[in-house]
Amino acid sequence: MDFIKDYFFTLVVFIVPIIYSIQPLLLPALTIRKTSNNTSALSRKKNILYRQIKELEMEYDIGNLDKEDFLIRRSELKAEVSNVLYKLKKK
């Protein structure tokens, strides 16, 4: 009985993880679904850019940014957002 218990323990603890690890090699060739990843990466980028615009406005409001720099940075960020939105729309 003890032998079966030990055998079962060894099987579960040591062999199952190895089978789990090499199982993908038994599958037919796989390709990555790049489209969905790109979409999520783009929407993450969009959120970051929106956040950066808000932070930029805050910096300007509390006087950590002069007007000229603020306007340049904001237009740069807005252009980047437009570009990302365009790419997202295309998908």
Place this chain on the structure above:
Amino acid sequence: MTPIAGSVALNLAFGCSILSIITLLIYNRTSDHRLFLTGQRLGLAVSFFVFIATFTLSYQLLISNFDIDYVARYTSFETPMIYKVSALWAGQSGSLLFWLFILSIFNTITIIQNQTRHHSLMPWVIIIMSATQAFFLILTNFITNPFEPTQAEFVVVNGNGLNPLLQNITMAIHPPVLYLGYVGFTVPFAFAFSALVNKDTGVLWVRSIRRWTLVTWLFLSIGIILGGWWAYQELGWGGYWAWDPVENASFMPWLTATAFLHSIIIQEKKDMLRIWNMILIVLTFSLCIFGTFLTRSGVMSSVHSFTESSLGPVFLSFVFIILLSSFGLMYTRIDDLRSPRKIESVTSREGGFLFNNLIFVVICFAVFWGTLFPVITEAITGDQISVGPPFFNQINIPIGLALLALTGIGPLLAWKGTSNRKLIQKFTLPTLLALLSALLFIIAKMTGYVVISFSLCVFVTVAILSEFVKGVRIRTGKFNESSIVALYKMISKNRSRYGGYIVHLGIVLMFIGFTGHAFDKEKEFGIKVGETEQVANYNFQLTRMYEQERSNHYAWITDLRVTNLSGDFITSLKPEKRVYFHKNPDINKRQPHSELDIFSTLNQDIYSIFSSVNNNNDTAFIKIMINPLVKWVWIGGYLLAFGTVIALWPRKD
């Protein structure tokens, strides 16, 4: 779980880590996604086997299986349950397994968290993490195996037990927290290395690891503060930082990591300092490994112990491999690492950040040199020398004060550059108040660094609080909110900025505590029951001295009644003199230990140590220390942790 299960698990983990690296390297050439999945799963399997090994050793410690050498060395039947658990990281092989255990937790989280993200970066991230695991698996499998059987030709009836200094609840928590900090930097390093390999050195990798770095930095900071707290509560010399090599080993990566945390803000916002950030993360990770080498190779006690075991050379080789491969790769990617923008003005926030970075690195170099100088000297001349606190204090106090000044100056500087008008407008109030306070401190007969430190604390506090006030004013004017609502919304919408400012305030409080050290007083005396001794503005009367036998030690306990000079009762202190392993017939194996008692207030700590008792058991030798402002160090630590948690708190996007 039998000990053999632990050994087998470590063997399998090593095999899987090598296979994971090979599979992912082939994937990088073939792009066959099956290989990526296999490499990823092998990475998870490594972690799983390490968990099995760690739980096996913990179980053996709990059941006191003295057939295992490690269990017999660090526990005994009398060791309380919690310290049987903490014995896991008390010795060399156990602590290396514990390092590996935490790395495996981080490895698992990183793989699961990024299953559908960062496809280009992840293969190399897993390779680097698996390589680090493989390194620690080499150590635990082939050099210092925690499952080694006891080398005795007789049945071991009882173990040695845990060192009494480690039988303290802070010491049970401090190493795991510190390790979480040390080990955590593997993740940002892996992302940085992967970004270098993939020639993707822009802002993507920086954004992926910002939160990781902050969490890890928080753990390292708390670990260092807990270490100081433990030293203060347990070691009985009245201080919390002695520039000991083990302390320095954790402080060095903290310095470079703090510099890194600041400079990645510049890369994230302005895409500058790419090379610098790479250098900082490589240095931080190397210093984490180097720190483990310093504490585990025995090189600090004598350079000769370095060669007695192969642990030291293997560790040092790993550090060299990390440095060579990282800097070699950086050299080949130098064109990608050139930032498209440059710092335009010294009086810009970018400039402020760069200065702050340089100061951190200079302090790190000074600590590194001071720590290694005795080792290098011994290796060359054969003479054993020590570099003590005077060297470190002489170098680091002025640099540290410059850094303190920058924690106030930085937030006042504008991005790109600050006009003279703005400079005057922003700096007038903090500077005036700092100068005024300096005058008051001089009138109060304070001198030198004390005046500079306290005045800078005023400067930084005013500078940071004025940033809060300005932000609240703008919000109340713009959105018609009450001040409290405006403060809450301002912080919640700009967590990293205001969390960072709170951390800076925590640092100010810590500096207040550090400066209090200049006013320390102490006196050592012998005292009999009924006698009174005066120390500073207090009288200490010994009202009672008695003995008590407890489960794992024998104790002499004193009862000291503390009154002020007018006779008002302040507190009662009960420092103890203990002897651990008191039942051991071998008198040399009994370990004496002084258990302190501290009365702590915001103003000062009254620190009492029961050094010894005379042969007649009627005179206690007591040391009293009056340590002003120490509590502010711990309060500053709480504030630092609170600020970091605010900065870390996830946003609702």
